[in-house]
Amino acid sequence: MRARIVFLIRVPAERREDFLAAYEKIRHLVAGGVPGHLRDQVCQSATDPEQWLITSEWRELADFLAWEAAEEHRDLVAPMRECMTEARSLRFLIREETETAVPPSEETGAVVAAVVARGPS
Incomplete structure (x- = not known):
C-alpha cells in the first residue's frame, strides 16, 4: 500500500534560501536513487x-522507513534540518485516490459553475 509522508516545519525567513538550496540538492538524489520513492513536494x-510542508509519496511505508533509517538519509537532510x-x-x-483525467479549463469551470448555479435537473 502506498504511503504519504508529511513534514510540517518552520523555517525562519533568514534561513529560507539555505533551506530551499538544501532541498534542491536532496530532491534529485532521492528521486533518482531511493527505492520506492515516487514523488515529493515542498x-x-x-x-x-x-x-512549510514537505510531502513525499512512497510505493510502501517500508520503503520510506528503510530510507529514513539509513545513515545516508541523515547526512543528506542535515543541511535542511539546520534551517528548521x-x-x-x-x-x-x-487508501483511496481520485485523479482528474483532464485538467479543468476555464471553459469547463464555467460550465460547472452554470450547472451548480442552476441546480439539479
Whole structure:
C-alpha cells in the first residue's frame, strides 16, 4: 500500500534560501536513487511564510522507513534540518485516490459553475 509522508516545519525567513538550496540538492538524489520513492513536494504556507510542508509519496511505508533509517538519509537532510526551528513528521497509508483525467479549463469551470448555479435537473 502506498504511503504519504508529511513534514510540517518552520523555517525562519533568514534561513529560507539555505533551506530551499538544501532541498534542491536532496530532491534529485532521492528521486533518482531511493527505492520506492515516487514523488515529493515542498510547499510554503500562503498565510505564514515561515510555515512549510514537505510531502513525499512512497510505493510502501517500508520503503520510506528503510530510507529514513539509513545513515545516508541523515547526512543528506542535515543541511535542511539546520534551517528548521520546528519539525513534525506524520505518516499516512493511501487508501483511496481520485485523479482528474483532464485538467479543468476555464471553459469547463464555467460550465460547472452554470450547472451548480442552476441546480439539479
